Amino acid sequence: MAYPEKFRYSKEHEWVKQEDGKARMGITNYAQDELGDVVYVELPAMGAKVKASDSFITVESVKAASDVFAPVSGKVVEVNRELESHPELVNQSPHERGWMAVLEMANPDELDKLMTAEEYEEYVGEL
């Protein structure tokens, strides 16, 4: 599965898609493959304020429970309720239907610190 060109990526395997001042985010294809079948996603509270690299979502797979970190700072303005009944979307469609939250960015400059698709692909290639 290709990593979308327009997204930015964190070292902890989250992706971010910029949508007019907001940031939609989820976990990458690499992350879902490492986790195995996802059975539960604990979503953040609406309105919660997070700092970049705060742990704010928990993903449970049959292997383990893992933290998902905020790729940028901001306020949670949307969460993907569909994951509550269909956690498998994280495996089936990590970059689209498996999105987890939308953040109203506190500091859009933080996006520049994240990797491009090309850089991320190279990064996971070395893991």
Added chain:
Amino acid sequence: MKRAGLTIFDQGAPGRRALRIPGSDVPTEPLNKLIPEGLLRKTEPELPEVSQIELVRHYTALSNKNFGVDTGVYPLGSCTMKYNPRINEETARIPQLALSHPFQGEELSQGNLELIYDLAEILKAIVGLHSITLQPAAGAHGEFVGMLLIKKYFEEHGELDKRKVILLPDSAHGTNPASANIAGFTVVELPSDERGMVNMTALKERLNDTVAGIMLTVPNTLGIFEEDILEIARLVHEVGGFCYLDGANLNSIVGRVRPGDFGIDIVHFNLHKTFSTPHGGGGPGAGPVAVVEKLAPYLPVPAVVKQGDKYLLDDDRPKSIGRLHSYYGNFGILVRAYTYIRSLGDEGMSAVSGNAVLNANYLMNKLKVHYKLPFDRLCKHEFVLSGKDIAEGIHTMDIAKRLIDYGIHPPTVYFPLIVPEALMIEPTETVSKEELDELADAYIQISKEAKENPDLLKTAPHNMTVGRLDDVKAAREPVLRSPKKN
């Protein structure tokens, strides 16, 4: 056997009973005089209605499907599934102990209190620490008690606002971060280095006066002894923090080294692991916590003390963190652990760790030719292989499921997290050389099958009453109730 898969609710018939209770021969009150009408249920509870023979057959059938240390080899990593000697059960059933009641008072509980007191003294000697509580019900409960003791210490010394951080290696038991968090600390993770031990550079970077303590498992979950333990303890003490030792892996060092001698301030024991009390079905366990002198005033109440020839329960400890369990913990488990230690004696306890380590190293060296061994060095009681790249498309879960066909309990899988596709194996001292060889042969055979006939692994187990269970579906769509009867 059509009935074999039925739940107890799906059997029997209305009105059928396993026991008929005789009528009461004392005056009774109607229920609604004892409990307010509004709290009484209007319909009969849906309880199983079965005859005694149905009941007996049902549970006997279930017990036959069960696998335990009495059935076969059970090398579940970090769990120490050793044999539980029958003498433990004999003593736990002595009527004076088994039928005693906590409300019978100190005067009539002298034997019980003496046993608790003696066991406490022995456990303190084993780890080389000053004081102990036997109350906690399990390892994680002990960890939580340990964290509360650290918190209380800093509260008493006016440093609680500052001391927020508990350091934890990334190879720690999963319960460690949970215990620290629930006690109100912030967890900071320490990476492991290429030896599989605490990365000393990272430790030094993270040490400052916000650190309340470090939680270490020694040997760690890779089965490796922290060689820098003296230096770690010195550095943590230098910034004013405490060193906590998760004693889950005590089976590999018992009778050999004492954590108190290498700078540990708090240790929890898992009596249900190292000290051979039964576990695996969810308990009960026991997780005593031993501490250095300066933490002693904060230990839970009541404490068992000796005055002359008398044993007393002492509640008068104003700085105590309070009570952590009803009465005095899981007493029956204390009886079993006490019996185990007394029947083995000093030499026996040292032989336990010696043989546990010997068995693990023997097995590790037989298997490392056939499986990846990411940290290849002398191990203690357990070692961690990786199922990664054993064959195209084969995962650790497939290897684990195939082991069941060989009559062997699978190892702990996918833990520790720092080893991809982890297989964590702890044979314990109570397997024989013949069993170790059989175990090794099964693993080796499976590594060949993985390459030659991968489907055999992917669809395993084949020799059980049920085949491969869909654990993903079970987690995503749990069915927790038997369908309602019409």
